[in-house]
Amino acid sequence: MAxxxxxxxxDEELKRxxxxxxxxxxxxxxxxxxxxxKTVVRRQRIPFEISKxxxxxxxxxxxxxxxxxxxxxxxxxxxxxSELLSEVEADV
Numbered sequence: 001m002a003x004x005x006x007x008x009x010x011d012e013e014l015k016r017x018x019x020x021x022x023x024x025x026x027x028x029x030x031x032x033x034x035x036x037x038k039t040v041v042r043r044q045r046i047p048f049e050i051s052k053x054x055x056x057x058x059x060x061x062x063x064x065x066x067x068x069x070x071x072x073x074x075x076x077x078x079x080x081x082s083e084l085l086s087e088v089e090a091d092v
Contacts, residue, residue: 008033
């Protein structure tokens with residue numbers, strides 16, 4: 001089968017990170033794009049959901065809570081899960 005070339009423009013940092021990830025997976029960027037293209041052709045769709053992640057109000061509240069907790073100078077730190085569990089069980 002004849003080969004052809006394509007050019008893709010992307011942010012330099014994204015390219016570097018993508019190349020590193022592909023290498024970690026044992027793939028070249030060319031192989032990764034080829035897998036993507038073959039999957040698109042076979043399934044006749046993009047093989048993953050493309051959407052804007054919009055957290056719901058409960059998630060936003062949880063994020064704000066954890067950010068406040070991280071700023072609290074009196075927060076309790078634990079060395080392991082057992083230590084945390086013991087304290088929780090003592091409070092019950």
